[in-house]
Amino acid sequence: MTEKIKWNHKDLVSLEPLSKEELIYILETAKSFEEVLKRDVKKVPTLRGKSVLTLFYEPSTRTRTSFEMAAKILSADTINISTSASSVSKGETLLDTVKNLEAMSIDAIIIRHSFSGAAEFLSKRVKASVINGGDGRHEHPTQALLDILTIWEYKNILSGLKIAIVGDILHSRVARSNLIALKKLGNEVRFVGPATFIPETFRELGAEIYYNLEEGLYDADVVMALRIQKERMGSGFYPTEREYARCFSINKNSINFAKKDAIIMHPGPVNRGLEITSDVLDDKRCVVLDQVTKGVAVRMAVLYLLLTGGKVEN
Amino acid sequence: MSKSKKEIIIIDEKTFPRVINRIAHEIMEKNPDLSDLVLIGIKKGGSLLKERIKNAIKKMEGIEVLSGDIDITMYRDDIFKISPKHKIETTELLFSIDDKNVVLIDDVLFTGRTVRAGIDAIFDFGRPKRIQLAVLIDRGHRELPIQADFVGKVVPTSRKEIVEVMFKEVDGKDGVVLREKNDRKNKVES
Known part of the structure; x- marks a missing residue:
């Protein structure tokens, strides 16, 4: 009776590799999450115990706050790194920064960077799910x-x-x-x-x-x-x-x-x-x-789909 | 080979509405003040059953009791393990459930984990006076200390079997059957 879909993506770097069905699936999932935003108690236990990192090499108000809200409503823990206040300003490379942060058991990284392809670069080198929060002129x-x-x-x-x-x-x-x-x-x-x-x-x-x-x-x-x-x-x-x-x-x-x-x-x-x-x-x-408003729901859906992409067949 | 696969009818089309009527009667008997009563169905089977019970009460008493539906996917304890995953449906609880007598409704009671998730979901919406549980089929194999207050039928099953509840609205006919697990590939126990 339950509709099901196989979700095999670790990262969301670009919309290019997604099928039409997968796009609709994300949107439908987001629609269901919209209801949670209208509740008095805006909290569900879905991602309890997962850690989400926002790593922004460019300024942001909406995207970062929205991802953080989404993660928190789903009960994940969030950590924010803004590059001006981190070792990035001491000259640490992107990959070194991320590898070190990943060593602290991060499950998902949301990255914004001025270089097109930064998110893809990371997604191939870390185990955590990488979500593109905007990379140069490439994608958002x-x-x-x-x-x-x-x-x-x-x-x-x-x-x-x-x-x-x-x-x-x-x-x-x-x-x-x-x-x-x-x-x-x-x-x-x-x-x-x-x-x-x-x-x-x-x-x-x-x-x-x-x-x-x-x-x-x-x-x-x-x-x-x-x-x-x-x-x-x-x-x-x-x-x-x-x-x-x-x-x-x-x-x-x-x-x-x-x-x-x-x-x-x-x-x-x-x-x-x-x-x-x-x-x-x-x-x-x-x-x-x-x-x-929709941004929070969409980001909840993306975090949910990427972080619960279980491998074990029930 | 396929001929040897058995399918046992547990509730037939004729008995189905009678069982629902009995559950509706029992709910009203235990909850005389219908203005305090809230029926909450667990999507999707529980929602369909909830609609039937609600209609039965309306027919008998002429009162439309408050009702809503919840999706428990966000509250599952195996959310990181299941793949392909269940689609998240929208929860519809558009009124306060504070101090209400809630009857949580699902089609099949099995391990009790769905009910646990349903209770957790309800508490995110308020503090009901009481939560009772109504199910069409209790098939045993509980993994949590949970039991139903209103049961359509208790059916001893093996874990290899599947209880399939059919509703006219979506399956074309009413009824409950018991079949072996491999009979239908994509069916997961409720």
Whole structure:
């Protein structure tokens, strides 16, 4: 009577190796965990005795807090390392740092790093489960999963939607993870922005590219604005912020190009007035805070699936 | 070979609703104040049984008692051992269970571990006045000191056997059968 699935992944580094069924399975598991977040007593004993480490080489508010909340609600113990306060600032290498931490019996490591591929590098060298909390421009799998869980809640379907992702695609790991997962589920993914932000090669990954905001947003079910990642870029991507905002900002006029019931998303943190204006952020179609809530549920699901991936047949 | 595999009918389609009616009667007898009564089914078999008991009470008394469903996957004691794993279902307990008389309902009582997990889950939602246990089949082999207050039928079994409870809603017909373990590959004991 019980539906079952075989879960054979140790790590969550990328959404690429996951099948459509596995993606849906994570999302369904997250949906069940959402109920726990609504309880008075937000605690279940599922991961009692497991240790979860967050190792962040880049700043983070949402992702780290959300992973920590998720682990704690599942009764796992959490340890946070921020690199500025650790031996990393003394020059210890990533692998040495992690090997030493793993020697203290860590079961899962959530890593954020500015180098693309850092999570994959680790996952092949440690026994603990490695979860990618964002690696350079590569991927941010749990962000895409929480985005899709949010879309699912508002649109009630997982496929056949038109999703416009607008802004700094080039530097965005969120855009890549979303593209991979949304395509697997059977959606139309549009990358919208100036040519400097959208390499042509994304067409090969299945994205449709629009250099004009009106065309890109036309008939979209979901509009996702991305942060202009000033810390990752030099100059020359756009003439001035004012000009960028005039052409590509999601504001109360440009949002009308999308469907009337389109939802507005942003992975945060937001540059208010640059990629999206304050009035749109405060619009009732804007689901940014729902995304954050869903983030905890998604991370509970990921931790649960990776850490309970038992091998013994009952 | 396959012909020699036996299947014993424990409760047939005709008797099934009568057994449920009897359990419903016994629950009401022990809990005269139906406004304090809460039925909680353990997903999925227990939830289906809970719905039936709830309907039986409604038919007899005209009262819709409070009810909810819990999924105990998060509370299992073998969560790191089972693979493939059970899918987590949503728990639906949308009211306070403080000071209520809770009847926990499952289809088959076996080792008692599911019930233990169910009791733990209930305590995360509040402090009931009392928890009683209702099951359709008690098949023995307890590994924990747990016993049911309301039992449809006690069936002595061997560990090699499987008790399969069928509900019209999902299986097309009502009934309980006992069969050998290898008969159906994917079935795990409840």
